[in-house]
Amino acid sequence: MILLLLFLSLNVLNYLRGLGRHFLMVFGLQAGLEALHQATGFGGLHLLHIPAVTAAGLFLDLRGLAVVLLLQPLLHIRELASRSGDALVLLGILTLTLLPPRLYLYRLRRTRREPAHGGRTAADASYPPGGGRGQLSSEVLEFDDEIQGLLRTAEEAVEADSVNLFLDGGGGFTRALSSSRPEVVTTGEGLVYSVFRRGEPALYSAGPGERGVEPGYLTDEGTVAFLSVPVMEHSTPLGVLCADSSRHHAFDQRDLHLMELFAREIARVLKRQRIHSRIRLDYRGLHILHEEGLRLAESLDLPELCMRIVDSAERVSGGTVVLLLKGERSYDVFAKGGIRPKERTVASLKGTVLEMVDANLDPFYHPDVSTFKTRVLPFAHKGVRSVLALPLFHESRLKGILTSLSQERDAFSPQQIELLKILVNQVSVNISNVLLHEEIKMMAFTDGLTGLINHRHFQERLSDEFRRSMRFNDPLSLILIDIDHFKKVNDTYGHPVGDVVLRGVAETIREGVREIDLPARYGGEEFAVMVVKAEARSARRIAERVRKSVKDREFDVDGHRFRVTTSLGIASYPSDALRKDQLIERADRALYAAKEQGRDRTVLYSDLP
Numbered sequence: 016m017i018l019l020l021l022f023l024s025l026n027v028l029n030y031l032r033g034l035g036r037h038f039l040m041v042f043g044l045q046a047g048l049e050a051l052h053q054a055t056g057f058g059g060l061h062l063l064h065i066p067a068v069t070a071a072g073l074f075l076d077l078r079g080l081a082v083v084l085l086l087q088p089l090l091h092i093r094e095l096a097s098r099s100g101d102a103l104v105l106l107g108i109l110t111l112t113l114l115p116p117r118l119y120l121y122r123l124r125r126t127r128r129e130p131a132h133g134g135r136t137a138a139d140a141s142y143p144p145g146g147g148r149g150q151l152s153s154e155v156l157e158f159d160d161e162i163q164g165l166l167r168t169a170e171e172a173v174e175a176d177s178v179n180l181f182l183d184g185g186g187g188f189t190r191a192l193s194s195s196r197p198e199v200v201t202t203g204e205g206l207v208y209s210v211f212r213r214g215e216p217a218l219y220s221a222g223p224g225e226r227g228v229e230p231g232y233l234t235d236e237g238t239v240a241f242l243s244v245p246v247m248e249h250s251t252p253l254g255v256l257c258a259d260s261s262r263h264h265a266f267d268q269r270d271l272h273l274m275e276l277f278a279r280e281i282a283r284v285l286k287r288q289r290i291h292s293r294i295r296l297d298y299r300g301l302h303i304l305h306e307e308g309l310r311l312a313e314s315l316d317l318p319e320l321c322m323r324i325v326d327s328a329e330r331v332s333g334g335t336v337v338l339l340l341k342g343e344r345s346y347d348v349f350a351k352g353g354i355r356p357k358e359r360t361v362a363s364l365k366g367t368v369l370e371m372v373d374a375n376l377d378p379f380y381h382p383d384v385s386t387f388k389t390r391v392l393p394f395a396h397k398g399v400r401s402v403l404a405l406p407l408f409h410e411s412r413l414k415g416i417l418t419s420l421s422q423e424r425d426a427f428s429p430q431q432i433e434l435l436k437i438l439v440n441q442v443s444v445n446i447s448n449v450l451l452h453e454e455i456k457m458m459a460f461t462d463g464l465t466g467l468i469n470h471r472h473f474q475e476r477l478s479d480e481f482r483r484s485m486r487f488n489d490p491l492s493l494i495l496i497d498i499d500h501f502k503k504v505n506d507t508y509g510h511p512v513g514d515v516v517l518r519g520v521a522e523t524i525r526e527g528v529r530e531i532d533l534p535a536r537y538g539g540e541e542f543a544v545m546v547v548k549a550e551a552r553s554a555r556r557i558a559e560r561v562r563k564s565v566k567d568r569e570f571d572v573d574g575h576r577f578r579v580t581t582s583l584g585i586a587s588y589p590s591d592a593l594r595k596d597q598l599i600e601r602a603d604r605a606l607y608a609a610k611e612q613g614r615d616r617t618v619l620y621s622d623l624p
Contacts, residue, residue: 165281166179166194167194169277170194175242175259176195181201188211201231206230207232210244211252216244216245218268220241241257242271258274280448283451286444287441320445322349324417324442325351332419333421337354339415341413341415345363354396361394376406378406378436382401392418401420403427405436407443467542480533492587493585493599494543494561494585496544499581508573520565523564526564532544551621562580566580580615583616583618586601608623
C-alpha cells in the first residue's frame with residue numbers, strides 16, 4: 016500500500032511540475048495564505064485568494080486553470096467539513112473571478128488576429144482564400160507529423176525505448192517531440208543541454224550497478240544507455256536528437272551513425288518548414304507551390320518523384336519541362352509529350368547549353384536561343400526559343416538539371432523564374448529526402464560487412480514469401496550455408512582476413528543465385544538463400560553451383576593464398592515442411608548432416624534417414 020501511495024505521489028508530482036512555475040507560484044501562494052489563516056484565525060486573509068486566482072486567469076493555460084479550480088476545495092477542506100456557508104460563497108467568487116481575465120485574453124487575441132482596418136494583412140494575402148494563418152499552423156503540424164514519423168523510424172532502427180527531439184528557441188529548448196511519449200518534460204540540465212552547447216555527439220552507457228545517466232528530461236524508467244547528436248544547419252545548432260534505453264550497452268557506433276543521418280534529415284525538414292513560412296509571393300504562385308510541395312513530399316520512390324517534379328514545374332512555368340537526373344556515368348531523362356527522347360538515359364551533356372550549367376553550377380536563362388549554334392538538350396528537339404535551366408543539388412553536389420522550355424520568345428517572367436528557383440530548392444530537398452531514405456533503409460536492412468540483407472529483414476521477407484507460397488500453392492526452398500572450419504581461418508590469419516573471406520563468399524553467393532532469389536547473412540559465418548518457386552531438386556542445382564564457385568575461388572590476402580569450402584543444407588515447402596519454423600529447423604538439420612558427412616557437400620532434408 017505504501018509503495019502504491021509513493022508511486023501515485025511521484026506521478027502527481029511530475030504532472031504538477033509539467034504545469035509550469037506559474038502554477039506552482041499561484042498554488043503555493045494560496046497554500047501559504049490558508050496556512051496563515053488557520054494559524055492566526057484572521058478571516059481577511061481569505062480575501063487575498065481572489066487576486067491570486069485572478070492572476071492565475073492571466074498566466075495559466077486552460078489545463079492549469081482546471082487544476083487550480085479542482086484544488087480549491089482541498090485548500091478550504093476545513094471550512095467545508097464544518098459545513099460553513101462562507102466557504103461555498105468564497106469558492107463561487109473564486110470561480111467567477113476567472114471569467115473576466117479569460118474573456119479579456121480571448122478578445123485581445125482575437126483582435127490581434129484581425130487586421131486593424133478590416134482588410135487582410137500581407138501575410139494573410141499570401142495564402143489562398145480560406146487559408147489565412149490557420150493554413151500556416153496546419154503546415155507546422157504537418158511538418159511535426161513528418162518529424163514524428165522519422166522519430167518513430169529512428170526508435171525502431173536503433174531499438175530504443177524512445178527517441179526525442181528538442182528544438183532551440185533562442186533561449187533554451189522551446190519545442191520537444193517524441194516517438195512514444197505524449198509529453199516530454201525537461202529538467203533544465205543534463206546530457207541534452209551539454210550536447211547542444213558543445214555541438215558534438217555523445218554516447219553514454221552506465222555499467223551494471225552504476226547510477227543511470229541524467230538525460231535532461233524525465234523518463235518512465237531509469238536511463239542507463241543514452242545516445243545524442245546535435246541537429247545542425249551548417250554550423251548553426253537547431254536542437255538535439257537523442258535516444259534513451261533502460262538496457263545496458265543498448266547502442267553502439269553504428270547506431271550513432273544512424274542517428275546522425277536522422278538528424279540531417281530532420282534538419283532538412285526544419286529548413287523546408289522555414290522556407291514555407293518565409294514565402295510571401297502572389298496568390299497564384301504560392302497556391303501552386305503549396306499544392307505541389309505537399310504532393311512531392313508524399314513520394315519516396317525516385318522515378319515517381321521525378322515525374323511529379325516535371326508536372327509541378329510545368330504548372331509553375333507554363334512551359335515544357337525536362338529533368339535530367341545525374342547518375343554515376345549518365346543522366347536519366349524525365350519528360351512528357353513529344354519532347355521525350357527514345358532513350359531513357361543520355362551519356363553526356365557535351366556540346367549543349369546545359370554543359371555550362373553542369374560546369375558552373377549556376378542557373379541559366381536566355382529569352383531566345385533560336386540563333387544559337389549550340390544545342391540546348393543532348394537529344395533532338397524543335398522550335399525552342401526561351402530556356403531556363405536550374406541546377407539541383409544533393410549535399411552540395413550537382414544531382415540534376417531542371418530545364419523549362421518554350422517556343423515563345425522571353426516566355427518566363429522574373430516572377431516565374433523566382434517561383435521556379437523556390438520550387439527547385441524544394442525539389443532538391445525532396446530528392447535528398449528520397450536518397451537519404453534509401454540509404455537509411457539499406458543500412459537498417461543490410462549487413463554492413465557483406466552487403467547482404469541481415470537476419471532480421473531476411474526473417475520478415477521469408478515470412479511474407481511463405482504466406483504467398485501457401486496462398487498460391489507455389490514451392491519454396493531454403494538453403495543454409497556454412498563456411499567450413501572458418502574459426503581456423505580466423506585463428507591462422509587473423510580476423511581481418513576472415514572478414515575478406517566473408518565478403519568474398521557473400522559475393523560468390525550473390526552471383527550464383529537467380530535474380531528472384533534472396534541471399535542473406537544469417538549470422539557469423541552462416542548464410543541463407545530463399546529460393547522462390549523452386550522445389551528441393553531445383554534448389555540443389557543452385558546450391559551446388561554456389562558450393563563449387565566458392566571452392567574454386569582463391570583468396571590472396573597479405574601474401575596468404577588459400578581456399579575455403581562450404582556445407583549446405585536444403586529444405587522445401589510443402590514437401591519437407593508446412594510451417595516457416597519447420598522449414599528453418601529442417602534446413603538446419605540438413606546442414607548439420609552435411610557437416611557430419613565430411614563437409615564440402617549439399618544435403619537435402621528429404622534424403623536424410
